Amino acid sequence: MKIAIIGTGYVGLVTGVCFSDFGHEMVCVDKIPSKIEMLRRGEVPIFEPGLDRLLERNVRAGRLSFTEDLAQALDxxxxVFIAVGTPTRRGDGHADLSFVMAAAEEIARAARGPIVIVTKSTVPVGTNRRVREVVAAANPDLDFDVASNPEFLREGAAIDDFMKPDRVIVGVETERAARVMQEIYRPLYLRDFPIVMTDLESAEMIKYAANAFLAAKITFINEIAALCEKVGADVKQVSKGMGLDGRIGKTFLHAGPGYGGSCFPKDTQALARIGQDHASPIQLVETVIKVNEEVKRRMVDKLLDLCDGSFNRKTIAVLGVTFKPNTDDMRDAPSLTIVPAMIGGGAMVRIVDPxxxxxxxxxxxxxxxMTDPYAAADxxxxxxxxxxxxxxxxxxxxxxAGRMACPRMADLRNVYSPGDVRAAGFVAYEGVGRRG
Ligand SMILES: NC(=O)c1ccc[n+]([C@@H]2O[C@H](COP(=O)([O-])OP(=O)(O)OC[C@H]3O[C@@H](n4cnc5c(N)ncnc54)[C@H](O)[C@@H]3O)[C@@H](O)[C@H]2O)c1
Structure with missing residues (x-):
């Protein structure tokens, strides 16, 4: 099959590369010329483990190309997949659909049809119908269908997630769209990965519901962690004991500095707004958003306590600022709250992040x-x-510890054992939800 994809970000590029590895002829489109130039040179504009090798292999096989010219890609x-950003709209928390709608209009102008227009971006319920209306209004003669195909990959493990998904969700309203989508995902279908065929609205809702649920799970354990600190329990033990229950599961149950990243913050906000707009508020999600902000503030208080109540003139080495490991993505990372609070309080902050x-x-x-954690600790x-x-x-x-003026550690991911840290010469250790 020949498939075009609009947007070569974390989702669009991984989708393009992986589909080409399935054997499809992929043309990836972006409106940023420098990104297309880099990709044509075989360079990957984002950090995603393994993506460079897979990209090179498929370019060499002649199945993968990059262009700014949508008409050429659609020929x-x-x-055509829409994989553009849907950030939080300034001021009201809604998903900003301007990139999606602009892409839909561009497709309408450039496509000759017949074609299936697939939305991979995370979009509120009703967006695929709006895409259909926008395209039909802009080009009444175009023969097309729409499909919703939300993406669930995790940055840092994106290729594996795409190639071995827990499930693929496809929302359609016509037989023809269902056939094309089945053909696109046939390599996964043959290997028994579940493909859930549903209607447009349910597909759109599944994505938001899944992300909000995971954000709630993280937030739940973060609140339990705060209580653990008060009552003398260890949240790592609590997570383990809870997670072994098959009904709960052990993933997304690690206490930390609050969720961040390109999806959870904006998707929880968008879902809360969708609920409010339909007079069906999702109070649980509204609370999750509020509590997550409190979690980040609590981390600042924790660091302040470790600095004897003042950041002023303190030298602080921060190890890691991306929202999680194995990505270069900084969107809504907890570091964006925590580091400015330290700087604002007068600290000298050194950062090491791969x-x-x-x-x-x-x-x-x-x-x-800086590049070396030990030098940063000097x-x-x-x-x-x-x-x-x-x-x-x-x-x-x-x-x-030996290099520090005053060896104190805040381990906001509970990587180290408090006993080991103290035995190494640290005078203070604070994790999240554990005895110091
Ligand atoms: N990043 C993730 O981990 C992840 C996971 C699942 C779903 N999603 C969803 O996927 C969507 C894309 O996310 P992302 O992180 O890949 O975004 P991104 O910001 O990394 O990439 C978007 C790309 O689209 C390009 N673009 C925008 N409008 C265009 C147009 N009209 N023509 C050509 N190119 C255009 C931009 O230049 C940019 O390169 C979002 O809706 C997001 O919520 C993201």
């Missing part, structure tokens, strides 16, 4: 970027483990 295409600098430099002004008053990159999981704690 003879059976389907991939975060390129994006983080403009978002975190006033910090010093003369420091506090080291903060903020993102659990593998590089920070097995540090030589004695060496780290």
């Amino acid at each position: 003879g295409a059976d389907a 991939q975060g600098r390129r994006e983080g430099e403009s978002m975190l002004p006033g910090v010093e970027w 003369g420091a008053d506090l080291v903060v483990v903020l993102t659990e990159w593998n590089e920070f999981r097995a540090l030589d704690l004695r060496e780290l």
Whole structure:
């Protein structure tokens, strides 16, 4: 099949590369010329493990190409995927659909049909119908169908998630769209990965409901962690004991500095707004959003306590600023709340992150970027483990403590054992939801 994809971000590029690996002829389109130029040179504009090799293999096989020219990409295409951003709209918390609608209009102008227009971006219920209306109004003669195909990949494990998904969700309203979507996903179908065929509205809702549920699970354990600190329980033990219950499951049950990233914050907000607009408020999700903000503020208080009540003139080494390991994505990362609070309080902040600098430099002004955690700890008053990159999981704690002016650690991902940290010479250790 020939397939075009609009948007070469985390989702669009992974989708394009993986579909081409299935054997489809893929043309990836982006409106940012520098991204297309990089991709044509075989360079990947984002950090996603394994993507560069898979991209190279499929370009070499002649199945994968990149262009700014949508008309050329749509020429003879059976389907076009919209994988553009749907950030939070300024001011009201709704999903900003302007990129999706602009892409729909561009497709209407450039397509010759017959074609299936598939929305992969995360969009509120009713958006696929709006896409259909927009396209039909802009090009009444175009023979097309719409389909909803929300994406569930996780950055950092995106290729595996795409190639071995827990499920694929497809919302359609015509036989023809169902046939094309089945053909596109046939390689997964043959390997027995579940493909759930449903209507447009249910497909759109599944994505928001799944993300809100996961955000709620993280937030639940973060609140339990706060209580653990008060009553002397250890949240790591509590998570383990809870997670072994098959009805609960052990994933997304790790206490930390609050959820962040390109999806959970904006999708919980959008779902809350959809509920309010339909006079069916989702109070649980509204509370999750509020509590997550409190969790981040609680982390700042924790760091302040470790700094004897003042950040002023303290040197603080922060290990990890991306919202999770194995990605360069900084969108809504907890570091964007925590680091400015330290800087605002007068601290000198040094940051080490294996991939975060390129994006983080403009978002975190006033910090010093370093590459070596030990050098960052030289003369420091506090080291903060903020993102659990593998590089920070097995540090030589004695060496780290020995270099610091005052060896104190805030381990906001509960990577280390409090006993080991103290035995290495640290005078203070604070995890999340555990005895210090
Ligand atoms: N990032 C994730 O982990 C993830 C996971 C699942 C779902 N999603 C959803 O997928 C969608 C895309 O997310 P992302 O993180 O890949 O976004 P992104 O911001 O990384 O990428 C979007 C890309 O689309 C391009 N673009 C926008 N309008 C265009 C147009 N008219 N023509 C050509 N290119 C255009 C932009 O230049 C950009 O390169 C969002 O709705 C998001 O919620 C993201």
